[in-house]
Amino acid sequence: MSGGATWDDLAPRVLAGIAMAVVGIGALVAGGVWIAALAVLLAGLMIWELAAMTAPARPGEARILGLLAALAMVAILWRHAPLMLALVALPGVAGALRSRRDRIVFVIYATAAMIAAYGVVALREGLGLAVILWLVAVVVASDVLGYFGGRMLGGPKFWPRISPKKTWSGTIAGWAGAALVGLAFTAAAGAPGWLFALSALVAFAGQMGDIAESAIKRRLGVKDSSRLIPGHGGVLDRFDAIIGAVLFLILWGLVLPLPQFGG
Numbered sequence: 001m002s003g004g005a006t007w008d009d010l011a012p013r014v015l016a017g018i019a020m021a022v023v024g025i026g027a028l029v030a031g032g033v034w035i036a037a038l039a040v041l042l043a044g045l046m047i048w049e050l051a052a053m054t055a056p057a058r059p060g061e062a063r064i065l066g067l068l069a070a071l072a073m074v075a076i077l078w079r080h081a082p083l084m085l086a087l088v089a090l091p092g093v094a095g096a097l098r099s100r101r102d103r104i105v106f107v108i109y110a111t112a113a114m115i116a117a118y119g120v121v122a123l124r125e126g127l128g129l130a131v132i133l134w135l136v137a138v139v140v141a142s143d144v145l146g147y148f149g150g151r152m153l154g155g156p157k158f159w160p161r162i163s164p165k166k167t168w169s170g171t172i173a174g175w176a177g178a179a180l181v182g183l184a185f186t187a188a189a190g191a192p193g194w195l196f197a198l199s200a201l202v203a204f205a206g207q208m209g210d211i212a213e214s215a216i217k218r219r220l221g222v223k224d225s226s227r228l229i230p231g232h233g234g235v236l237d238r239f240d241a242i243i244g245a246v247l248f249l250i251l252w253g254l255v256l257p258l259p260q261f262g263g
Contacts, residue, residue, distance in 0.1 A: 013231025020229070020238065028124060028132055035124050036077045043117040044070030045235040047091045047110055049225040053217070054101050065095050069114060076118055088114035105216060112243055113236070119246040130262020134185045134195075135202065135249065139241045141181045142174035142203035143210075149173025163214045171207060178203030191261035198252070198259065202245045209244020213237070 027038040048066025055061060069091040076084050092110035096103045124132040150170020158166040182199030185191040213236055217225065224233030232238055252258065 016230045016232055020232075024136075028136070029129060031124055031129070035121050039077065039117045039121045040070050040073045042120075042235060042239065043073040043091075043114055045228065046113040046117070046239065047095075049228070049234045049236050050106060050110055050113065050216075051095055053220050053222055053225060054095075054103075054106050055098065058098075061095075061098060065091050068094060069110075073114065073117060077121060085118070088118060101220060102216075105219070109212070109216060112247060115250065116239075116243040116246040119250050120242070123246070123249065127258060127260060128262055130185070130189050130191075131259060134181065134189075134191070134199075134259075135245060136242075137181045137185075138178045138199045138202050139206045139245050141177035142206055143241060145177030146170040146174030146207070159211060162218060163211050166207075166211070174203050174207060175200040185261065189262045192259055195259055195261075201252075202248060205248030206241035206245040209247070210241045212244065213240035 024038070027034045044066045047069035048062050051062035051065040052059060072087040072090045076087050089107075089111050091114060092107040095110060096107045120132065123135065146166075147170065150165070150167040150173065153167070153169035153173070155167050155169045157164060158168050158171050178199040179196040182191070182196035186193055186195050213225070217223065225236035226234030228234050229238060249258065
């Protein structure tokens with residue numbers, strides 16, 4: 001492949017990555033209506049992609065389910081009432097009413113995606129900016145160091161049937177990178193000393209989120225969740241690890257104290 005062709009492939013990926021970073025970090029920093037709008041957008045797009053993958057012959061239905069997910073998220077964030085939280089299951093249940101491949105998988109993963117989209121807002125507004133930035137930094141560090149660690153060190157595959165490119169060396173490198181992020185936040189933001197351990201657990205949960213989406217795509221015979229993001233695939237392809245990490249942190253908070261730092 002020529003240098004020009006390589007750049008033709010790389011440029012859209014880099015530009016899309018920069019755009020996602022600017023929008024995502026901007027919404028996290030701004031909070032309020034901006035982080036809520038991001039959650040609504042993510043919910044709608046993730047459910048649309050999942051519905052399109054599980055029933056590719058019915059694109060109109062996928063768009064309707066995506067819109068339903070976005071409206072459900074608006075209602076949840078508008079009221080913030082316990083009963084309204086039940087709406088996270090609405091897109092999954094509605095989609096399962098129509099014949100589609102892997103109906104149970106659709107219900108579970110659609111509900112998980114909705115909970116994660118809401119969880120981003122809840123964590124940002126409940127625990128503050130520093131905590132949500134830590135969470136994102138953990139996922140990014142785990143992803144980046146896992147990729148380069150696996151490429152450089154190689155070795156046995158982590159789960160070859162589901163994700164043949166992932167290695168144990170890359171997985172452990174991801175945990176180490178996440179732990180370093182935790183230590184950095186402890187030093188710079190006054191986070192609790194045990195944050196390094198929680199960071200490694202969050203990284204593992206993010207990796208499981210990645211593997212879960214890979215398993216769904218492999219089962220459905222698709223490479224990417226969509227072609228929405230140039231060079232990156234779909235929204236689910238970019239946020240699968242965030243789904244796993246946020247769900248884990250929510251479960252952690254149900255039984256153990258969540259980290260609080262950064263003022």
